[in-house]
Amino acid sequence: MTQTDNNPWLTRLAVATALATFGLICVGGLVTSHGAGMAVPDWPTTYGEHMFLFPTSKWVGGVFYEHSHRLFASLVGLLTAGLTGWIWARETRGRARWVGLGAIAATLGLMGVRTQGMFVALAVVAVGVIGWSLFQIPRAERPIRWWAAIAFSVVLIQGVLGGLRVTALKDELGIFHGTLAQLFLVLVVAIAVVLSRGWRRAEKLPVYDRAGLRYFFAFTTAMILLQLILGATMRHQHAGLAIPDFPTAYGKWWPDLDADAITRYNASRNEIVGVKPITAAQVGLQMVHRIGAVLILAAVAWTAWVARRQLGGRSALTKFSLVWLGLILAQATLGVLTVLQNKPVDVATAHVAVGALSLVTGAMLTLTAMRLLPKPVREAEPFSGVPQPTAKLPA
């Protein structure tokens, strides 16, 4: 992304959208942790009534979480629409401006037609908008408006995915919905960062990225994304805790996965809620998730060490790398507690939230490293063996 002229209120709207999105992920986490994703069996209505007119007296039990999630999602959608419209208006002139703004307004208007068919049609159009925007980004001098268009399209698709997950009774859509939510958060946070005054004023660091720190950041962030996909797959199969102990798994370092063992595991569960029986695949998935956690912890620790060696201890990138390491340690702790305390709602939801923060932090470190760390120029710069003094990013 390139920089854009600073408007503090636009930046604040972007930050508010990012914060609201994080809050929405937390509420969504509560929905799944409470097993309430199907508590409202219809969409876009709520028990046959208009979503915005559903009486509060009926916000009971699981309905409270699922209905709140839908309302919060509508707020995030509106904020994203406003952010996209504002960025589009600032970055375009003439017919392009009015076409873009008209498209946003028309989308919001058509969403007043509260039928599943209309929402699905808008989502199909949104996929096309994403494709067109990705085509335009490399060609645009100031591509931020295309990223904003992608954000608006993604939030619309997210809403439709959530609704279809309910009406089509498909766990797979829930997995995709949970994963796309995390990617959307990364996108809106990136937009907020790019719109910030600090980003606009940041200067390239006088240190070449000899160690390939940007690639460390990018690769480790990709590992976190894969781990999040595993986590979403586990949660959205609604089978509860597949392995009840830690660090062992059913008393072993690698659990038995044969049919008799799985029957034994299911027979010994004392589930208080109506979860599905666990399968061998789910037990295996949790084992891979545990191994992934160890690998990510090692990768983030290594990356933080490389950053400190290359940039020094006072570099902002180094400091945020250590924050990232702290988040991963917290995430690992929450994961262990989720197992040891039999998946309490608050701990499991916090695990989702910190996972989102870990992904966002890695993505922003990657973005910042790519912007501020120049690639080594082998011919022009003689090897001195001594790193250059570390420059500080503007506050």
Added chain:
Amino acid sequence: MFHILLARIFGAVLVCEKLITNRFELTMKSYLKCLTLALVAGSWQVAVAAEISGKVKLNGTPPPAASMEAKDAMCGGGGTKTYMTRHYVVGADGGLGNVFVYVKEGAAKTAPTADATTVLDQVGCEYTPYVMGVQTGQKFQIRNSDPGLHNVHAMPKPGSGNKEFNLGQPVKGMVTTKSFDNPEILVRFKCDVHPWMFAYVGVVEHPYFAVTDKDGNFKITGLPAGKYTVEAYHLKAGVKTAEITVGAEDKKSADFTLAVPPPAQ
């Protein structure tokens, strides 16, 4: 059983009609005599059907029931109510309740009963009964007897051929009629609004099934003479089967003993 009765009546009438044509003038009086004979024969068939009864017992000490508090105004009655799991319902003499006992082999597939009065009810924010049985194709009712909303989410096993459904019942007295087309032991029902609410429905291709009461007793009636494999299925304590041969009027006893499974770790 009613269709068996009708088939026998019809068969008896045909035989009588043929006899009358060959030997007697077909008169209404003779026809009625044959019809009466067929009715008697049919009712005798029903009256002498076999039955299998017995008791299911549990060996071992089950884990204590887990609890969950409901703060819902409808479920908690304005306060807080504690709901307990019903994985093990054990009587004073070790009898195990909620065991689905059914003929697994030996019984022919029969047309579902037209009786649609079998009800899965939602009372006091609990499903009643916890375990019940229906035939394939049999219509049964799902009722909301609570003064508030529930959703009814049926989750058949993947590959069973039965369709998952999730429907809202926001009003007291709402009744929805459903059926399952394929046999399955057992289909799980849950309420996503009240997470402690779940129940199970066994679906078989014939009417020869029962659910043990709280003391572990069961009775399967109306069986034709034959050799059967009877299975006692409990979600936690496992399954046991028995081979039973019954004659036309037999009342056989079959007791099962299940055991608390060892800890998984």
